[in-house]
Amino acid sequence: MKNKRGKTAFKYIKLTNKVINSLLKYNTIFIFISLVIVSSLASNVFFTERNIFNLLRQVTGIGIISMGMLLVILTGGIDLSVGSVLALASVLSAHFLLSMSLPAAIVLTILIGVLLGCVSGYLVSIRRMAPFVVTLALMTIARGFAFIASKGSPILLKESGAALKSFGSNYWLKIPQPVILMFVVFIIIFLILKYTVFGRLLVAIGSNETSVRLSGIQVWIYKFLAYSISGAFAAIAGIISTARTGVGSAVVGVGFELDAIAAVVIGGASLSGGRGTAVNTLLGVFILGMIGNIMNLKNVPAYPQQVIKGLIIIFAVLLQGIQRRLDKE
Amino acid sequence: MSETYRVEMTGITKSFGGVHALNNVSFKVRAGQIHALVGENGAGKSTLVKILSGAYQKDKGQIKIDGRVVNVSSPHMGRKLGIGMIYQEFALVPDLTVAENIYLEHLGSKKGLINFSKLYRNAGELIKSIGFDINPRSVVGELSVAYQQVVEITKALSENARILIVDEPTAVLAPREAERLFEVLSKLKEQDVSIIYISHRLDEIFKIADMVTVFKDGSVTGVVAPADVTTDDIISMMIGRKLTAMFPERQSRIGEEIFRAEDLNSGKKVRNVSFSVRAGEVLGIAGLAGSGRTETARAIFGADPRDTGKIILDDSVLELDSPRDAVKSGIAFVPEDRKEQGVILSMSLRENVTMPSLWKISGRTGLIKKTREKKLTRYLIKKLAIKAGGTETRVADLSGGNQQKVVLAKWLGADCRLIILDEPTRGVDVGAKVEIYNLINELAENGLGIVVISSEMTEVIGICDRVLVMREGKVQGILEKEQLSEENIMRLAIGEK
DSSP, rough: OOOHHHHHHHHHHHHHHHHHHHHHHHHHHHHHHHHHHHHHHHHHTTTTTHHHHHHHHHHHHHHHHHHHHHHHHTTTTOOOHHHHHHHHHHHHHHHTTTTOOHHHHHHHHEEEEEEEHHHHHHHISSSOOOOOHHHHHHHHHHHHHHHHHTTTEEOOOOOHHHHHHHHHEEETEEEEHHHHHHHHHHHHHHHHHHHHHHHHHHHHHOOOOOHHTTTTTTTTHHHHHHHHHHHHHHHHHHHHHHHHEEETTTTTTTHHHHHHHHEEEEOOOOTTTTOOOOOHHHHHHHHHHHHHHHHHHHHHHHHHHHHHHHHHHHHHHHHHHHHHHHHOO | OOOOOEEEEEEEEEEETEEEEEEEEEEEEETTOOOEEEOOOOOOOHHHHOOOOOOOOOOOEEEEEEEEEEEOOSSSHHHHHHHEEOOSSOOOOSBBBHHHHHHHHGOSTTTTTOOOOHHHHHHHHHHHHTTTTOOSSSGGGGGHHHHHHHHHHHHHHHHHEEEEEEEEEESSSOOOHHHHHHHHHHHHHTTTTTEEESSEEEEEEEESSSEEEETTEEEEEEEEOOOOHHHHHHHHHHHHSSSOOOOOOHHHHHHHHEEEEEEETTTTEEEEEEEEEEEOOOOEEEEETTTSSSHHHHHHHHHHOOOOEEEEEEEEEEESSSHHHHHHHHHEEEEEEEEIIOOOSBBBBBHHHHTTTTHHHHHHTTOOOOOHHHHHHHHHHHHHOOOOOOOBBBBGGHHHHHHHHHHHHHHHHHHEEEEEESSSHHHHHHHHHHHHHHHHHHHHHHEEEEEEEESHHHHHHOOSSSSEETTEEEEEEEEGGOOOOOOHHHHHHHHHO
């Protein structure tokens, strides 16, 4: 009898262990789902169509730049310039629209984002400078250019910018268009990482650059491309910012680079490279967005919000640490 | 009454994962003597001194210091017992001053404050006591290597070391600097310090050592006084008995020359190296650790920049500036440190073996064709008999031998004409070794040129058609098949005539 009970207890322990293990393994989804549950219990406004779209619209910018950030972080680098590139793109798109057609303005703005990304990519991959330092410098430079281009005051979209403005506020199949764009970007990155040589090698480079180099692969090209894509995405996010607000402003996107890094890290990526997925990064973006959203709904003042946000980031990364240690054993 | 030794190690046994690094070794050093340790790479010298200094723990045996049984449980404990160890790579902090480095572990008073004038004075006196004049205020990183070594020795003395272990100290020194070091060592000897001296250079040992202990395959094969023996005696003790035949028979069919390196120079460790490899030939590169073998391979492969030199493959001069160029031209390289340089541990077997050929598999679109990839991986697993759960097994979960096969598999998937293998069987068990030898033979039979760098002389002799011996970055000689013997290789490697 006693033995039997012991066996059941053992089974029970084994089962809970399994549950805990899978919770740890899929901790990003776990945190995401618990937040959804907590939020819908805490506020009956949370699960309304209006609030969900609000939330999605709010995270669009971070969502897009996080996807570029993910590529860079996978190589073991970091891109601190994205928030400033976003602001520069916001100002430039509004500025270009004063004298150009919409497609030309968009293409030119994105090209400038790519160019800035190329500068970071060149300095990091060919000149072998530290990514943190390079992109920190680019962050200041891009912000400076944004102020210069806007001459210190926001540029309002006029008649010529009406098309862009309507993109920012219109819906497609009842979904805000910028949100659709974010999902498109996500799907592209998801496919790149899953099915292309480029994606595979990015992860490989982040895991062990020497091995990849000694396999006869030109490492610098891949790193260079990661930074260029990050620049392009930051520019796209900047154009969306202008589209949504109708204003090209040099003060938008401050601190976005940190939110994007946080989203990637909450998604389980390693800052030393080689680990991270597009799906988890998107979940990380939603988690960050939801935290802000629910606290706004519950009228939590802005300052405590920041503290709570930070604590949740620590919690998420802590869980990953435990999971990794278990994984090793 | 028996004599009391400064160090007395008896019955020391140590194994790493089933392999005996030391088997029932006894070793004694008298006070105030210089005692040399010699032997091939991996013979057990370093393991023994690491056990003495506390870096490793012995499995069996006893250590006595001045007749008292001690338990050296950590390097810290070792230092407390008066054992100072000078490593080949110095453990100095380059940005601190000489005095700060010497007293690094007891810099301040109990209050945590540093009395700098006292610090400098003490350091200065200590340096003078071994006959040198180095300003204790100079920054260590700006000193010459020889002076850094003196600082390292002084540091050990400041901790009252009575036993000083020096591991290949002259490998990094110019001849005149080495002379200075010998002066220091004899001065320490006069002060009753015992010195354990590891070196490959027999001429030095004859010059300064009082006693020599010779190691071979984890056992002591001789304890002699240099005055009583000749270099030949010591070399024959180092080589000892023959190993059992584990090298597969092979009929080499050697064809035309396919590869030639001419007058290669790269950094300090590759000097005017020239050699050639013929189709179907296995060329060995032997030499002691640090003789420039790996650096030569890396220079050919484009992993390190070349200062001068021509690389010729199939009669055309190659412009190789990167590993990518080398791979494109048909040169492959299996690096010595497979975990750091050969494989990506966190990725699957499939993702590892297809790495060099990924673009070829995918074609111009850049989309990975997974079915083709899996097919290739399964083929390679079968061909190399890699023991793994499947194509998706993480490489970190494979044994050392199988990881090495993964690195080889990478290059079988990509076309190549010349394969350079750096220590292909290091840390691999005997069974996997034989399989790797068979694979090398098979590749050679298919007309490839093979270069094998190895520290195991029996291996070099067993599998190579010709052996090039390097010493201090230069080609010391090339031995033909009939000239191959451990003795001939060792003579060239240590520069004996």
